[in-house]
Amino acid sequence: MQKLQLFAEGKIKKLMVFMPPQHGKSELTSRRLPSYILGLNPDAKIIGCSYASTLAASFNRDVQRIIQDEEYQELFPNTSLNSTNVKTSAKGSYLKNSDIFEVVGAKGFYKSVGVGGSLTGTPADFGIIDDPIKDAVEAESATYRAKVWNWFTQVFLTRLHNGSQIIVTQTRWHQDDLAGRILKQYNTKNDWVVLSLPAIKEPSATLPGDIREPGQALWPSKHSLERLIDIRQANERAFHALYQQDPRPFEGGLIYKNWRLCSEEEYQALKIEAVCGLDFGFSNSPAALVIVKIDTEKKRIFVKEGFYQTHLMVHQLIEKSKFNLETPKGKIIADSADPLLINEMQKAGLNVHKAWKGPGSVEFGIKMLQSMELVIVSSSKNIIKELQSYAFKQDADGKALEEPMKENDHALDAIRYAVVDKYGKRSNKFVIG
Numbered sequence: 001m002q003k004l005q006l007f008a009e010g011k012i013k014k015l016m017v018f019m020p021p022q023h024g025k026s027e028l029t030s031r032r033l034p035s036y037i038l039g040l041n042p043d044a045k046i047i048g049c050s051y052a053s054t055l056a057a058s059f060n061r062d063v064q065r066i067i068q069d070e071e072y073q074e075l076f077p078n079t080s081l082n083s084t085n086v087k088t089s090a091k092g093s094y095l096k097n098s099d100i101f102e103v104v105g106a107k108g109f110y111k112s113v114g115v116g117g118s119l120t121g122t123p124a125d126f127g128i129i130d131d132p133i134k135d136a137v138e139a140e141s142a143t144y145r146a147k148v149w150n151w152f153t154q155v156f157l158t159r160l161h162n163g164s165q166i167i168v169t170q171t172r173w174h175q176d177d178l179a180g181r182i183l184k185q186y187n188t189k190n191d192w193v194v195l196s197l198p199a200i201k202e203p204s205a206t207l208p209g210d211i212r213e214p215g216q217a218l219w220p221s222k223h224s225l226e227r228l229i230d231i232r233q234a235n236e237r238a239f240h241a242l243y244q245q246d247p248r249p250f251e252g253g254l255i256y257k258n259w260r261l262c263s264e265e266e267y268q269a270l271k272i273e274a275v276c277g278l279d280f281g282f283s284n285s286p287a288a289l290v291i292v293k294i295d296t297e298k299k300r301i302f303v304k305e306g307f308y309q310t311h312l313m314v315h316q317l318i319e320k321s322k323f324n325l326e327t328p329k330g331k332i333i334a335d336s337a338d339p340l341l342i343n344e345m346q347k348a349g350l351n352v353h354k355a356w357k358g359p360g361s362v363e364f365g366i367k368m369l370q371s372m373e374l375v376i377v378s379s380s381k382n383i384i385k386e387l388q389s390y391a392f393k394q395d396a397d398g399k400a401l402e403e404p405m406k407e408n409d410h411a412l413d414a415i416r417y418a419v420v421d422k423y424g425k426r427s428n429k430f431v432i433g
Contacts, residue, residue, distance in 0.1 A: 256412070
C-alpha cells in the first residue's frame with residue numbers, strides 16, 4: 001500500500017507490482033487506485049489496460065461503483081459521475097459507460113482498453129496496465145510478446161507526456177514478457193520502482209517491509225503454504241513464474257545444471273589461490289566481478305560474488321575491484337572489449353589482464369564450465385539468478401539451439417574469463433572431458 005500511496009501522490013512515476021494470482025493486485029491497482037487518484041484530483045486523466053477489452057471494461061465498471069459509493073462521496077465530494085449511462089457526448093453530457101467515464105464538472109476521466117486496442121486522441125496523466133498477457137500460450141509465443149511490445153511502444157507510450165505516471169501490474173509469465181522487456185530495454189535511467197511479492201518468501205529475499213520469515217506464505221489464510229507447495233510440485237517452472245515472480249526458461253534449455261551452493265566457510269577452507277573475473281557493464285548492463293578458486297583434482301570451480309552493479313564510474317570500478325581482491329596483487333581477467341578501461345585499471349596498480357576472446361571462445365568456455373562442478377557461495381544472489389536463467393536460444397518449435405542467449409550472463413562471463421585464462425585452450429593443464 002505504501003508504494004501505491006507514493007504513486008498516487010506523484011512521488012513514484014514508474015511502478016511495477018508483481019504478485020501471485022488471486023492475491024489482490026487488481027483490486028488494489030486497477031480498482032482502488034484509479035478511484036483514489038480521481039478523488040485526490042478530479043482532473044486526472046487515466047487509461048486502464050488489460051489483455052482483453054472485456055476485462056478492462058469490468059475494471060472500469062468497478063471503479064464507477066467505488067466512486068458512486070456513499071462513503072466515497074463523503075470523502076471526495078468533488079468527484080462524481082453522471083447518474084445515468086451516457087454513450088455519446090453529442091448532447092454535451094458527461095460520458096459514463098463501460099469504455100469511458102468522465103468526472104462531472106471536471107476534466108478527469110477513466111478510459112479502458114484491451115492491449116492491442118486504440119488510444120488515439122486520449123492523452124493521459126496516468127497509464128495502468130494490468131496483466132497484459134492472458135495465459136501461458138500467449139506468454140510462450142514470441143510473436144504475441146512482440147505484438148504486446150509494439151502496442152506498448154507505438155500506442156500506449158504515445159498517449160503520455162513528461163509528467164505522466166505508469167504502473168504495470170502482473171504475474172510474471174516469461175522472462176521476455178512486457179515487464180521483463182521494459183526493464184531490459186526501457187529502463188535506461190533505472191527509474192522504475194519494482195515491488196515483487198513472492199507467494200513464498202525465499203531465503204535470499206531482501207524486500208524492505210516484508211516481515212515474513214523465509215518459507216512463509218504471502219497470504220496464508222487465503223493461500224496456505226501447503227496448497228502452494230502442492231502447486232509447486234505439480235509444475236516447478238510455472239510456480240516460479242506465476243507465484244514467485246521469477247520466470248525461468250525450460251530446464252532443458254538451461255546452459256549450466258552442474259552447480260550447487262556452499263557456505264562461506266567451505267569456500268574459505270579451500271586453500272587455493274583465487275583469480276578474479278571481471279565483466280564490464282555497458283549501457284544499462286551491470287559490471288560483475290567474481291572471485292574464483294579452481295580445484296583441478298576434483299574438477300570443481302568455487303565462485304564468490306564480488307560486486308554486481310550498474311552505472312559505475314571508472315574510479316568506483318577501480319575501488320570496488322581493489323576491495324574485493326583477496327591479495328593486493330591478485331590477478332583479474334577482464335573483458336577485453338574496453339582496452340582503455342583496462343589500461344586505466346593497470347595505471348591504478350591493479351594486476352589486470354585481457355580475457356581471451358576469439359572465434360569459438362564462448363562455446364569453448366561454456367563446455368569447460370559444463371565439464372566441472374560449479375560451487376557457488378550461497379550469498380552470491382546475482383550469480384545464482386543468472387544460473388537459473390542463462391539458456392540456449394530456441395527455434396520456432398521451442399527446441400534448444402547451440403547458441404546461448406546474450407543475456408543473464410554478466411557474472412557467468414566473468415567466471416568464464418577467469419577459468420579459461422587459468423586452465424584454458426592455450427594450456428595443457430586442462431583437458432575437457
